[in-house]
Amino acid sequence: MKYMLIMRATDEGLAQMQNADFTEMLEPVGRFNDELIRAGVLLAAEGLEDAAESVVVDHSSEPPVVTDGPYGETKELFGGFYLLNVASKEEAIEWAKRLPAAGPGFKTEIRRVPTIDEFPQDNEWIKKERAWRESTGQL
Numbered sequence: 001m002k003y004m005l006i007m008r009a010t011d012e013g014l015a016q017m018q019n020a021d022f023t024e025m026l027e028p029v030g031r032f033n034d035e036l037i038r039a040g041v042l043l044a045a046e047g048l049e050d051a052a053e054s055v056v057v058d059h060s061s062e063p064p065v066v067t068d069g070p071y072g073e074t075k076e077l078f079g080g081f082y083l084l085n086v087a088s089k090e091e092a093i094e095w096a097k098r099l100p101a102a103g104p105g106f107k108t109e110i111r112r113v114p115t116i117d118e119f120p121q122d123n124e125w126i127k128k129e130r131a132w133r134e135s136t137g138q139l
Contacts, residue, residue, distance in 0.1 A: 002043065002113035003092035005082040005099070013105025014077070028100035036084065036095065047080035083113070 009017065017025070036042035054069030082099075086092050089112065096108040116133060119126045133139040 001086060001088065002115070003084050003086055003089065004111050004113055005084065005092065005096050006078055006109040006111065007047075007080045007082075007099070007101060008107045008109060009077065009079050009101070010105040013101075013103075014079070016103075016105060017101070025100075032098060032100050035098075036082070041084045041086050041091075041095070042082070043085050044083040045081070048078065051077045 033042065033045060036045075051069055056067050056069050058065045058067065082095075084092055084095060086095070089110065092110050096110055099106075099108055116126065116130055116139070121127070121130075130139065
């Protein structure tokens with residue numbers, strides 16, 4: 001099963017990270033990533049650029065309105081993610097507990113990523129997506 005670990009930080013947590021030495025941060029993150037790789041569960045992992053550089057497309061009107069980000073409250077911004085292929089939610093939780101970016105001001109949301117097999121297989125769009133996934137080696 002695929003699970004996404006969504007890393008969130010409060011303003012205080014982000015400030016703490018910005019004050020940390022980047023080279024020193026790479027060591028525990030690199031070790032954690034290596035453990036995920038050796039365990040064979042890592043599918044993807046990315047951090048995100050500062051939310052101040054984002055834009056928001058609001059579809060509440062026609063045409064949609066584009067504004068500078070970040071969207072909504074900045075109390076707990078989405079700062080990056082890991083996508084894991086693990087046996088259970090419990091295993092995803094155990095990996096999340098070991099994330100190096102931890103402590104006051106840091107949270108990790110864990111969400112299962114449904115597979116294409118969970119959608120109606122007779123739907124023409126699902127058939128097209130399945131064919132694309134097969135052609136790109138994703139299935």
